[in-house]
Amino acid sequence: MSTNEWPLWEVFIRSKQGLNHKHVGSLRAPDATLALENARDVYTRRSEGISIWVVESAHIHATDIDEADAFFEPSDTKIYRHPTFYEVPDGVKHM
């Protein structure tokens, strides 16, 4: 990758009050102010958001794909962690 390129930023958008910011994509920008403006122009053209976060991609720490088994597989066998063993009493709605 060329070192002349602007840094990459990850964009998170809150679609409405009460919801979480959600990752929507990434873009390039020279600094945080323009990253927010670029995010506004690229990702909220169709009223997708009321709030934007941007963070430089370099600041994100991610799990290693090679360690995915150790990280995630153990939980696959713990079915008792899911609330599926309760009998739902008659008359309870919206479960």
Next chain:
Amino acid sequence: MQQPALFEYVLRIADDSLILGQRLGEWCGHGPILEEDIAMTNIALDLIGQSISLYDFAAELEGTGKNHDQLAYLRYENEYKNILLVEQPNGDFAMTILRQFFFDAFRLPFYEALMKSPVAQLAAVAAKSVKETRYHLKHTSEWVIRMGDGTDESHQRAQDAIDHLWRYTNELFYENEVDQTLQAEGKVPALSAIRTQWLSTVTNVLSEATLQIPTNDWKFDGGREGRHSEHMGYILSDLQYMQRAYPNMEW
């Protein structure tokens, strides 16, 4: 026509928006980066949207049953009343951004004042457009500061753009009997007060950008009277091609 001065006044605002929108639209697919390409076309679409509402109102005032497309696409060059600034070529990115910055710095206080107009249609267009314009000015100001206070090359390109465009900025405040009539009726703001706000914005941003305001006060005008620069005909031939080649076409 019931109110010829008001018709003329509405056309001016609409034509400024349409021609600048058309100019900015030329960047579509050619922007320096994808993000800025979209930013510029967003601004172009805001401007063209503003012109549609204004042409609708102008058509209503004219009272000959035309629609906004006929006003936008089927007039001769000398019937367009936009200022010369908006028809100037895009040049490099600095030229485009400085042209837009000078325009936005005028449009924001202009719309803020126009929101108080007793002419309901003008006040409504101004109220809708003022938010769009506030963002345009923020965006272009950020770029002017970054180019001016950036590298030697970006600083020079920004300063060259200022030196070239400065002669067109005086026309933003052009007034004639149309303005005098409407101002006497209390319908539109005086541009002298807006000029003070414009100069304050321009001075602040250029100062932060370490760029100089030219001392040369050579000025161009004529656009408001329908006398345009050599660039206007080319813009209109692009803009009007479809309606001239296929009259009354819609899609």
